[in-house]
Amino acid sequence: MKYTKCNFAMSVFGIMIYVTDLVADILLSARYFHDGQYVFGVLTLSFVLCGTLIVQCFSYSWLKDDLKKAGQESERYFLLLHCLQGGVFTRYWFALRKGYHVVFKHSSRTRSFMEGQTDPHKEAIDAATDLSMLRLFETYLEGCPQLILQLYAFLERGQANLSQYAVIMISCCAISWSTVDYQVALRKSLPDKNLLGGLCPKLTYLFYKLFTLLSWALSVVLLLFMDVKVALFLLLFLWLMGFIWACIQQTQFCNSLSMEFLYRIVVGFILVFTFFNIKGQNTKCPMSCYYIVRVLGTLGILTVFWAFPLSIFNSDYFIPISATIVLALLLGIIFLTVYYGIFHPNRNAETQYDETDGNSAQRDCRMRYFLMH
Structure with missing residues (x-):
């Protein structure tokens, strides 16, 4: 497995869509409240909060599991970060920093690593994979209901303001991107899967x-x-x-x-x-x-x-x-x-890995038990 510049670019684009989607939803809910449409404002904000709360729960749960596997204690400030809805941003920070060092700073040195050491490319791929799963959760928990709500509001009034158009377009982009990004990350992180090339x-x-x-x-x-x-x-x-x-x-x-x-x-x-x-x-x-x-x-x-x-x-x-x-x-x-x-990819044609380079990675990979399509 190798973490490439394309993977790094996808992570950068992913956080850009994540932030844009979040800001657009908040601005639209504020617009609804300003116009006196309190039901639409509350629903818009509720979808955002519900989606991000569930995503933070999974993020912190995975973090605790990873720290436990590494023999480390769960730090309290990680819990505080997730309670303040900063878990996903923290993960993006670590994933982008790790990916940047692997791709641009130590690309030649990371090709070979001592036995017993963790492959830097695998670390970067695992970090990006966790983010792709969280983004998939957030997209369908928040983006899909948001898309239905804004389409309903648009058709009810017969017209839409700029904020509604923005949210509808961004929701479509977020759903599309997170789905493709997840599919790429799925096959990148599992050594027995053919890549979606x-x-x-x-x-x-x-x-x-x-x-x-x-x-x-x-x-x-x-x-x-x-x-x-x-x-x-x-x-x-x-x-x-x-x-x-x-x-x-x-x-x-x-x-x-x-x-x-x-x-x-x-x-x-x-x-x-x-x-x-x-x-x-x-x-x-x-x-x-x-x-x-x-x-x-x-x-x-x-x-x-x-x-x-x-x-x-x-x-x-x-x-x-x-x-x-x-x-x-x-x-x-x-x-x-x-x-x-x-x-x-035909599963029967997929590469078979022996114990040293396949099965051990499969047992440790969280993605193997996630949504597989």
Whole structure:
């Protein structure tokens, strides 16, 4: 494994999107409060706080586990940093500093290291991998609900201010980037996985996730216009099914039972919006069932909306939105088929590693028990 300049650039771009997304959400919530739209302001701020609180919990839990493995005591100031919502920024600081030294300062010396010493490249990759997992959590816990909320606010008013446009665009960028960054980090950190090389596989994977998510987000927005209670019940039901699926799969990502329970709750939430392989097994059948249900659910929402049009909804938007939903879903399924039919690495063809260079790394890698797709 080698940490490259491209990996360092992805980490830099990642923190830029993270900060921009956070600032845009805070400014938009302030704009809502200023305009007297307190419900939208509270919801916007709540999504930010909920997402970042859960991310800080996982960050601190992983930090304690890493310190325990290293035989070190958990420092109290790390807990204080995470309580002050500074855990992710601290991780970015250490990851960027470590990555910078590996790539630019000691690139020649880090190619060889004494037996018993830790590979600097592996340290940099592990730090970047932890950040990619945390960003994936934050994106789906905060970015997806935020995207639905802002689309709803835009369609309700028939117009959007600059802050809303910014949040919608940044949310799409954050979701796209964190998903691709996670996929790259996944295959970079696991020695028995083929790398996701080339621009075409990455773009195909990005468009598959983005189009299927956009189609579903717009469908949920239409359902919210129809009946908020029905929409919330549907989302709650889908979350419950995802949570039960994670329990049935007996995920083993966290060391403590409480954090594992929280992890399954988060996995259930992520499965509301997109599919991930939560156990690293062959999921051709579950994924097919997932997207069959997604297609049926989307078509059902559109059918009901066409059969019972709402007077409160701006009809000028309905036809283009319906066309966008169908087209985005169709494109998403096409990109999904292309990715798994052409670009997805064949597991049977993956490199087999012996005990010294593969299995020991696999046992110590947190990513191995995370979302695998």
